Amino acid sequence: xxxxxxxxxxxxxxxxxxxxxxxxxxxxxxxxxxxxxxxxxxxxxxxxxxxxxxxxxxxxxxxxxxxxxxxxxxxxxxxxxxxxxxxxxxxxxxxxxxxxxxxxxxxxxxxxxxxxxxxxxxxxxxxxxxxxxxxxxx
Amino acid sequence: xxxxxxxxxxxxxxxxxxxxxxxxxxxxxxxxxxxxxxxxxxxxxxxxxxxxxxxxxxxxxxxxxxxxxxxxxxxxxxxxxxxxxxxxxxxxxxxxxxxxxxxxxxxxxxxxxxxxxxxxxxxxxxxxxxxxxxxxxxxxxxxxxxxxxxxxxxxxxxxxxxxxxxxxxxxxxxxxxxxxxxxxxxxxxxxxxxxxxxxxxxxxxxxxxxxxxxxxxxxxxxxxxxxxxxxxxxxxxxxxxxxxxxxxxxxxxxxxxxxxxxxxxxxxxxxxxxxxxxxxxxxxxxxxxxxxxxxxxxxxxxxxxxxxxxxxxxxxxxxxxxxxxxxxxxxxxxxxxxxxxxxx
Numbered sequence: 142x143x144x145x146x147x148x149x150x151x152x153x154x155x156x157x158x159x160x161x162x163x164x165x166x167x168x169x170x171x172x173x174x175x176x177x178x179x180x181x182x183x184x185x186x187x188x189x190x191x192x193x194x195x196x197x198x199x200x201x202x203x204x205x206x207x208x209x210x211x212x213x214x215x216x217x218x219x220x221x222x223x224x225x226x227x228x229x230x231x232x233x234x235x236x237x238x239x240x241x242x243x244x245x246x247x248x249x250x251x252x253x254x255x256x257x258x259x260x261x262x263x264x265x266x267x268x269x270x271x272x273x274x275x276x277x278x279x
Numbered sequence: 280x281x282x283x284x285x286x287x288x289x290x291x292x293x294x295x296x297x298x299x300x301x302x303x304x305x306x307x308x309x310x311x312x313x314x315x316x317x318x319x320x321x322x323x324x325x326x327x328x329x330x331x332x333x334x335x336x337x338x339x340x341x342x343x344x345x346x347x348x349x350x351x352x353x354x355x356x357x358x359x360x361x362x363x364x365x366x367x368x369x370x371x372x373x374x375x376x377x378x379x380x381x382x383x384x385x386x387x388x389x390x391x392x393x394x395x396x397x398x399x400x401x402x403x404x405x406x407x408x409x410x411x412x413x414x415x416x417x418x419x420x421x422x423x424x425x426x427x428x429x430x431x432x433x434x435x436x437x438x439x440x441x442x443x444x445x446x447x448x449x450x451x452x453x454x455x456x457x458x459x460x461x462x463x464x465x466x467x468x469x470x471x472x473x474x475x476x477x478x479x480x481x482x483x484x485x486x487x488x489x490x491x492x493x494x495x496x497x498x499x500x501x502x503x504x505x506x507x508x509x510x511x512x513x514x515x516x517x518x519x520x521x522x523x524x525x526x527x528x529x530x531x532x533x534x535x536x537x538x539x540x541x542x543x544x545x546x547x548x549x550x551x552x553x554x555x556x557x558x559x560x561x562x563x564x565x566x567x568x569x570x571x572x573x574x575x576x577x578x579x580x581x582x583x584x585x586x587x588x589x590x591x592x593x594x595x596x597x598x599x600x601x602x603x604x605x606x607x608x609x610x611x612x613x614x615x616x617x618x619x620x621x622x623x
Contacts, residue, residue: 147284148391148392148393149391149393150284150285150288151284151288151291151379151390151391152376152379152380152390152391152393154285154288154289154292155292155296155375155376155378155379155390155391156372156376156379158292158296158375159296159371159372159375159376160368160372162297162301162371162375163367163371163372163375163523164368166348166519166522166523167352167364167367167368167519167520167523169348169519170347170348170350170352170518170519170520171352173348173349174348174349174350174351174352174518174519175350175351176351176352177351178356180356182353183355183356183357184356185355185357185418185419185420185421185422185423185515186420186422186423186510186514186515187420187421187422192420192421194421195419196416196419196420196421196423196424197416197419197424200428201428203432204428204431204432207432207435207436207597208431208432208435210436210439210601211435211436211438211439214439214443214605215438215439215442218439218442218443218446219442221443221446221612222398222446222449222455224450225446225447225449225450225453226449226450226453226454226455227453228450228453228616228619229450229451229453229619229623230453232619232620232623233623238620238623242616242617242620245612245613245616246613246616249609249612249613252609253606253609256601256605256606256609260601260602265597265598265601265602266594266598267593267594267597267598
């Protein structure tokens, strides 16, 4: 066996081990535990009252916005990893070092502008900050 | 040769993951209850006994395990049965697999020495979100769905800053491999100060710990669980399903402690002693023991934070992630880049 592939063999063994442990405890519980069902017990937990709507309904759009921001910012983080790994080596030469430094400043600047835009649009605000809105009962 | 390799790997998996990490996580459930009781001036768990020996309640994790195995594994009527059954496994498996790349000692004392080290950790930790989301969604319960949504949004938000604030560590040590990062931390700054991650990246460590604790959804960031209001994504789980979610949370404490010890506290390095890890013999034993000590310390530290800091509101959690941690992580990268350029 090639020496580069050995870590991946070890990794596959770890994954198999983890899957085995997780499934073993869940299956063992299913075999050992009792099983008695009835209609009341099968209902979802809502402090004893019947639910008035299904949980699989429309979500607040903020959760969707967070998912979008995650994709954008996480991909930008991924672009930083190769820079980080090579940065010290690039600094050894004055020309490439200067390019690497300027590039990262520009890159972080673009990231910061994106964050500033999203922030300014109020997309990161989850609640109304300040005094509670007045409710007129009329 | 192949058989030796397989047996050695098995020994490392059982020794490090099962004996050290999982048992440590089980003991941590006891530590957490005992620690909270001391902080709150209570006695805490002390009733479980074997042959009249109570051992300060140390048998409670065993009692809990026996109880979890023999209780009914309840499935709600409206649930997606397959996903409901698999979700706890989705939460547990990634936390166990992460240990494969953590070097717990010098040389070969790592299960899988991947060059992609930390990238692999991020990739696998990201899977943890599936356990939370699927568990909440498959339960077909409004409270569980709320917890799942909160959990997904929170974990995704803090994953961004977690990814960004280790960039500084990568830049300083010039690698993403955990083994090489630990090796590089054996160097000395100005001839006397060990070049540990916390020395060269102090802000990075604070940001990493906050992001990692938020990622683990424990108090003060326990909004997906919110035991006093929505009861979280595992509200419909009972018996071992619930216990698996809880166990994976405690194993993740150990994961965070291991990764933080590796990145910021020199892994198995003992300052000024055998930085290359080639001495062997009792020094290797001492290095593994010192790694275990660092992990224990960081586990204890996370528990201390959990029991001394008040909880956030959900909008506060989200704005901490996006409006404080993210800009600070970017500033940290910028400062690191400038300082490294000045030093070179």
